[in-house]
Amino acid sequence: MTSHQSVLLRVCSTTAVAVACLAPLVAAPTKLVDEKPVRITVVAPGVHLVDFGRVAFGNVRLHAPVGATNMVTVTFGEDMAGGRVNRDPGGTVRYNVAAVRLEMPPVDRRAARAGSGEPPPLGPGIVVAPRADVRNTWQPGKTSFRHAAMRMLASPPPPAILTPEEWDVVLPFRWVEIEGWPGELRPEHIVRQAAYASTWDDGAAAFVSSDDMLNRIWEMCRYSIKATTFAGVYVDGDRERIPYEGDAYLNQLSHYATDFDGRMARDTYDHLMAYGTWPTEWAFHMVFMAHADWWHTGDTDWLAARYDALRAKLLLERLGSDGLINSTDAQIAKGDLVDWPGGERDGHVFTGTNTVVNAFYLRALDLMVEMGEALGRRSEAEAYRAKRAAGFASFQRLLFDPARGRYRDGVGTEHSSLHSNLFPLAFGLVPEAQRSSVAAWVGSRGMDCSVYVAQYFMEALFTHGYAPRAIELMLAPGDRSWRHMIESGATMSWEAWDLKYKPNQDWNHAWGAAPANLLPRFILGVRPAAPGWREALIAPQTGGLTRAQGKVPTPRGAIDVAWQAGDVFRLSVNLPAGVRGRVRVPAADGSVGVRMGGRAVDARREGAWWVLSQPVTGSVTLEVH
Numbered sequence: 001m002t003s004h005q006s007v008l009l010r011v012c013s014t015t016a017v018a019v020a021c022l023a024p025l026v027a028a029p030t031k032l033v034d035e036k037p038v039r040i041t042v043v044a045p046g047v048h049l050v051d052f053g054r055v056a057f058g059n060v061r062l063h064a065p066v067g068a069t070n071m072v073t074v075t076f077g078e079d080m081a082g083g084r085v086n087r088d089p090g091g092t093v094r095y096n097v098a099a100v101r102l103e104m105p106p107v108d109r110r111a112a113r114a115g116s117g118e119p120p121p122l123g124p125g126i127v128v129a130p131r132a133d134v135r136n137t138w139q140p141g142k143t144s145f146r147h148a149a150m151r152m153l154a155s156p157p158p159p160a161i162l163t164p165e166e167w168d169v170v171l172p173f174r175w176v177e178i179e180g181w182p183g184e185l186r187p188e189h190i191v192r193q194a195a196y197a198s199t200w201d202d203g204a205a206a207f208v209s210s211d212d213m214l215n216r217i218w219e220m221c222r223y224s225i226k227a228t229t230f231a232g233v234y235v236d237g238d239r240e241r242i243p244y245e246g247d248a249y250l251n252q253l254s255h256y257a258t259d260f261d262g263r264m265a266r267d268t269y270d271h272l273m274a275y276g277t278w279p280t281e282w283a284f285h286m287v288f289m290a291h292a293d294w295w296h297t298g299d300t301d302w303l304a305a306r307y308d309a310l311r312a313k314l315l316l317e318r319l320g321s322d323g324l325i326n327s328t329d330a331q332i333a334k335g336d337l338v339d340w341p342g343g344e345r346d347g348h349v350f351t352g353t354n355t356v357v358n359a360f361y362l363r364a365l366d367l368m369v370e371m372g373e374a375l376g377r378r379s380e381a382e383a384y385r386a387k388r389a390a391g392f393a394s395f396q397r398l399l400f401d402p403a404r405g406r407y408r409d410g411v412g413t414e415h416s417s418l419h420s421n422l423f424p425l426a427f428g429l430v431p432e433a434q435r436s437s438v439a440a441w442v443g444s445r446g447m448d449c450s451v452y453v454a455q456y457f458m459e460a461l462f463t464h465g466y467a468p469r470a471i472e473l474m475l476a477p478g479d480r481s482w483r484h485m486i487e488s489g490a491t492m493s494w495e496a497w498d499l500k501y502k503p504n505q506d507w508n509h510a511w512g513a514a515p516a517n518l519l520p521r522f523i524l525g526v527r528p529a530a531p532g533w534r535e536a537l538i539a540p541q542t543g544g545l546t547r548a549q550g551k552v553p554t555p556r557g558a559i560d561v562a563w564q565a566g567d568v569f570r571l572s573v574n575l576p577a578g579v580r581g582r583v584r585v586p587a588a589d590g591s592v593g594v595r596m597g598g599r600a601v602d603a604r605r606e607g608a609w610w611v612l613s614q615p616v617t618g619s620v621t622l623e624v625h
Contacts, residue, residue: 027161027231027232027264027267028197028199028233028263028267029197029199030163030195030196030198030230030231031196031198032193032195033193033195034061034191034192034193035052035056035058035191035192035194036187036191037050037052037053037190038053039053040185040186040187043083043084043177046179046180047178047179048177048179048181048185049084049175049176050175050176050178051174052174052175052192054227054491054492055078055172055174055227055491055507055508056172056173056174056192056194056195056196056227057170057172057194057195057227057228057238057508058170058192058194058195058230059127059128059129059168059170059171059192059193060076060128060129060190060191060193061127061190061193062100062102062125062126062189063122063123063126063189063190063191064102064122064126064189065123065182066121068102069101070101070102070181070182071099071100071101071102072101072102072181073097073098073099073179073180074097074098074099074100074176074178075095075097075176075177075179076094076095076097076098076171076173076175076176077089077094077095077096077174078093078095078173078174078175078507078508079093079095079489080489084177085175085177090499091502091504091505092237092238092239092505093499093505093507094171094173094507096173097130098128098131100126100128102123102126122188127168129169129170130169132169133171133238135157135160135239135240136160136238137160137162138156138159138160139159140159157240158277159242159275160240160241161231161235161242161243163195163231167193170193171238172227172507172508176190178190194227194230195230196226196227196230197229197259197261197264199263200226200229200259200261201259201261201553202226204258204259204553205257205258205259205552205553207219207519207550208548208549208550209519209523209545209548209549210545211475211545213475213483213486214471214475214519214545216486217475217485217486217515218515218519220485220491220492220493220513221482221493221513221515221516222258222513224493224508224510224512224516225251225258225259225513225516228251228492228508229255229264232264232267233264233267234255234265234268236506236509237495237506237508237509238506239504239506243271243277244272244277244282245272245277245279245282245283245285245286245289246279246281246282246337246452246511247509247510247511248265248268248269248285249285249288249289249292250455250511250514251265251268251513252265252289252293253455253517254510254513254514256553257517257520257552257553258516259553260553260555262293262296262555265292265293266293266302268289269286269289269293269306272286272289273306278334279337279340280315280327280336280337280357281337281338281356281357282337283313284315284360284364285360286310287310287313287314287368288363288367290303290306290307290310290367290371291367291370291371294371294531295528295531296528296532296533296554296555297532297555298532298533298555299532300374303374303375304375314365314368315361318331319387320353322353322390322394323391323393323394324353324358324361324395325353325354325357325361326352326353327350327352327353327354328352332351332352332354336354336356337356338350338354338356338417339449339453340452341496341501343501344449344453345417345449346418346419346448346449347415347417348409348419349413349417350409350410351412351413352412353398353399353410353412354409354410355395355399355407355408355409355410355419355424356419359395359427360423361391362391362392365384365385366427368380368381369381369384369385369388372384374531395429399420400434401414401416405434405437405438406420406441407420407421418442418445418448418449418457419453421441422449422453422456422460423456423460424438425442425464426457426459426460439466442460442461442466443464443466443469446476447476447481450497450501451493451494451495451496451497451509451514452512454514455514457473458473458518461473462518462541465608467523467541467543467544470518470522470543471523471544472544474515479498479500480497481497484497484498485512490507492507492508492509493512493513494512495507519550520552522543523540523541523545523548524540524549524550524552524561524563525538525541525584526538526552526559526561529582533556535581535582536554536579536581536582537581537582537584538559538561538571538573538581538582538583538584540561540563540586542563545565546565547563547564547565548561549562549563550562554576554579556577556578557576557577557579558576559574559576560572560573561573568623568624568625569585569586569588569623570621570623570624571585571621572619572620572622573616573622574618574619575616575617575618579617580615580616581616581617581620583611583612583616583622584606584610584611584612585609585610585622586608586609586624587605587607587624588624591610593610593624593625594610594612594622594623594624594625595622595625596616596621596623601614601622602614610624
């Protein structure tokens with residue numbers, strides 16, 4: 001096992017930013033962990049297939065018998081075809097090959113002992129890894145031919161996040177084939193060196209429900225967050241080892257829900273402030289990331305040092321006289337995203353005033369107001385509040401279609417995509433009078449969006465009374481659900497629902513792991529109700545399930561929740577010291593109140609909920625009668 005803490009130096013070429021860029025960019029510490037194979041089989045004469053159980057970023061270390069001098073070929077793969085590693089997996093699903101000579105010279109004493117019938121002694125390990133992919137090692141200052149070709153691109157990408165040289169190359173794989181091994185390949189002969197965050201705690205989070213497929217989905221998504229910590233910052237799968245703002249925010253949400261250490265989100269945020277990317281909505285995600293950190297940690301010192309820089313992420317230079325963000329033809333063509341890939345946009349019609357872009361803008365303003373007030377920056381908060389009021393009025397007047405009860409895609413079109421309605425719904429932008437019609441239409445739709453937008457789609461459903469529909473879509477048959485990933489053999493979440501929707505997709509993409517945060521937040525019902533988890537909201541939604549239990553990590557310790565739905569709804573909660581729980585429990589038809597320890601507690605009925613009047617602490621068990 002080896003550990004590493006990355007220091008990513010900023011390379012700046014303009015005098016205006018040279019001083020600011022002298023500070024290093026730091027990545028969270030990572031380490032290599034030795035993992036044993038779960039299965040070794042012979043699949044052809046002289047060919048051993050090694051299965052490590054699930055995909056991880058790493059390489060292998062071989063321990064050959066002393067005296068072996070064979071040339072060995074190692075084939076790495078994420079996919080299987082016909083019982084062998086798939087040599088043509090499609091997209092950027094990984095397949096690679098490396099060859100190495102074992103060169104284990106004989107040692108007389110050991111060789112003599114080996115002749116006694118004992119297993120032959122093993123030599124020192126040899127690390128085997130393929131050649132690096134230039135996309136994963138691109139740096140502006142490198143002079144090799146392959147890096148020079150990258151510099152000649154019209155828009156060279158930001159520098160790749162490098163893993164330590166002493167690790168050798170790491171890549172995502174589950175299986176390896178070994179050809180040319182001397183004799184039988186045994187488990188002690190091969191180890192996967194897998195890279196993860198040094199502080200990762202496998203016991204930090206848990207989720208189990210009455211639906212086995214949902215449990216498998218959560219575990220796949222939880223593990224996806226762990227496995228994609230290999231670089232020390234959140235990167236965009238293996239095809240592009242650089243952070244993107246939208247990807248990073250979704251990764252951050254799921255990292256908070258599955259591990260105690262939130263440092264990697266901060267390091268990614270600081271990296272992206274130096275190396276921002278191109279999509280319009282990605283700028284607003286930086287506001288989302290800063291707010292999520294403050295809400296999770298309660299750390300206003302960290303936030304105060306970054307608040308002013310967030311103004312540039314509001315794109316105020318694109319603000320029109322109507323108080324909404326406008327897009328030029330060039331910005332529509334290059335920056336306005338709505339969804340990715342383009343085929344996942346539900347026919348969205350792009351105009352100069354885009355509903356999705358402006359939903360992000362208004363949500364970012366809400367968060368800037370909230371953070372400004374927490375920092376005592378009242379004048380800035382009031383200025384952002386005024387912009388929000390002006391933009392919100394125009395948003396409703398220009399973009400909502402009262403005849404159909406939903407939002408248009410933009411000014412100048414009558415088309416209404418799923419996206420133009422789910423984002424306002426998820427962001428709390430739909431006025432109460434229109435909320436039911438928008439929610440009903442969104443709830444009637446299928447998964448007509450990408451795995452990225454699915455995070456917000458599911459949030460919109462869960463927060464507006466459509467939890468059963470959200471679970472139904474997660475578990476749906478066909479090829480547009482997390483069930484499809486599981487049934488296709490995935491052990492990490494994908495970049496897209498299927499290769500046919502994004503032919504160059506990665507099979508190791510954390511933005512596809514939304515259930516890792518959705519299920520704890522909404523099915524267990526655990527969310528922070530105040531910055532730093534001084535208070536926690538406990539509001540479980542059954543979603544058609546009969547039971548669920550789990551553990552949610554917070555900076556103050558784990559929150560344990562278990563509930564069972566039947567004639568009586570029972571909820572057990574264990575809160576760490578220093579956390580007060582604001583509890584809401586489902587109000588079944590005919591229920592009359594809530595009891596704790598057999599005694600009635602003060603609770604009021606609010607729609608589909610019983611809401612406890614007083615917060616709870618420690619361990620409590622509640623029953624709805």
